[in-house]
Amino acid sequence: MTIRIYGMHVDIMVMGMEHSVRLLKLETVTPDTRRLVLEKPPGYHYETGAAAEIAIDRPEWREECRPFNFTSLEEDDELEFIVKIYPAHEGVTRQLAELKPDAKLLLTEPFGTIRYRGEGYFIAGGTGITPFIAIFRRLSRDGNIGGNTLLYSVRTEDDIILRAELDRMLGENVIYNLSHEPNRKYKSGLIDPRYLRHHAPDTSRHFYVCGPEDMVRDIRDMLQYLGVAPDSIVVEE
Numbered sequence: 001m002t003i004r005i006y007g008m009h010v011d012i013m014v015m016g017m018e019h020s021v022r023l024l025k026l027e028t029v030t031p032d033t034r035r036l037v038l039e040k041p042p043g044y045h046y047e048t049g050a051a052a053e054i055a056i057d058r059p060e061w062r063e064e065c066r067p068f069n070f071t072s073l074e075e076d077d078e079l080e081f082i083v084k085i086y087p088a089h090e091g092v093t094r095q096l097a098e099l100k101p102d103a104k105l106l107l108t109e110p111f112g113t114i115r116y117r118g119e120g121y122f123i124a125g126g127t128g129i130t131p132f133i134a135i136f137r138r139l140s141r142d143g144n145i146g147g148n149t150l151l152y153s154v155r156t157e158d159d160i161i162l163r164a165e166l167d168r169m170l171g172e173n174v175i176y177n178l179s180h181e182p183n184r185k186y187k188s189g190l191i192d193p194r195y196l197r198h199h200a201p202d203t204s205r206h207f208y209v210c211g212p213e214d215m216v217r218d219i220r221d222m223l224q225y226l227g228v229a230p231d232s233i234v235v236e237e
């Protein structure tokens with residue numbers, strides 16, 4: 001089976017079975033993201049922060065699996081994913097955006113990506129917020145959101161995913177950054193060490209980082225430069 005991660009083709013052996021599931025809902029979240037609600041196979045278990053691969057169950061698309069993080073929680077009756085659509089080329093997400101309820105999808109067994117290890121700073125870029133949405137929902141439902149802080153960077157204000165819910169869960173502890181839109185209400189531009197020193201000053205805490213590959217690499221380098229221990233930096237595995 002071939003998956004394509006950020007433009008690279010990777011051949012993988014998918015462990016375990018694929019489940020055939022129905023699409024229940026497809027809704028717009030931001031201009032280029034959609035919320036997919038899928039039926040949950042009986043007995044399907046996954047951890048908070050996990051991902052699974054999805055393929056469209058049509059002969060020409062069945063082999064094209066793509067990984068997405070669950071934003072739903074294990075006890076929910078349905079599975080939820082938030083997916084960025086790339087309309088400019090003939091990939092899976094462009095097809096996903098065209099599906100109608102009742103369409104058939106294939107879902108692999110889940111695999112772990114980001115695991116919560118304790119309070120800290122969460123630094124997300126774009127759809128890199130998805131595993132953090134699951135973690136914040138878990139903490140929020142359990143009454144454990146504590147002093148966790150989210151630094152969330154998106155291109156423009158319209159690209160902020162689930163803003164109302166993030167504000168409700170995190171209150172004052174969410175800071176938005178717009179990388180491509182000058183806007184007086186927000187810091188604009190790329191995250192730099194000064195920004196991190198100001199908004200994430202306690203280098204002894206956990207730092208969770210998720211987003212485009214180059215952003216994760218740059219932030220990890222900056223955090224180490226600022227004195228964060230490498231094993232306090234949690235990234236997707």
Ligand SMILES: Cc1cc2nc3c(=O)[nH]c(=O)nc-3n(C[C@H](O)[C@H](O)[C@H](O)COP(=O)(O)OP(=O)(O)OC[C@H]3O[C@@H](n4cnc5c(N)ncnc54)[C@H](O)[C@@H]3O)c2cc1C
Binds near residue numbers: 007090236
């Ligand atoms: C563990 C994991 C979890 C993930 N979770 C999520 C998630 O929850 N939500 C989410 O939205 N994404 C997530 N992703 C990313 C997601 O898997 C990819 O965005 C998806 O595979 C894109 O599929 P595609 O077939 O549409 O595009 P692909 O064909 O796989 O290509 C996607 C890449 O191609 C680039 N591209 C765009 N246009 C073109 C073009 N014309 N020609 C060539 N390249 C182009 C894009 O920049 C993009 O990086 C996750 C990735 C990983 C590894």
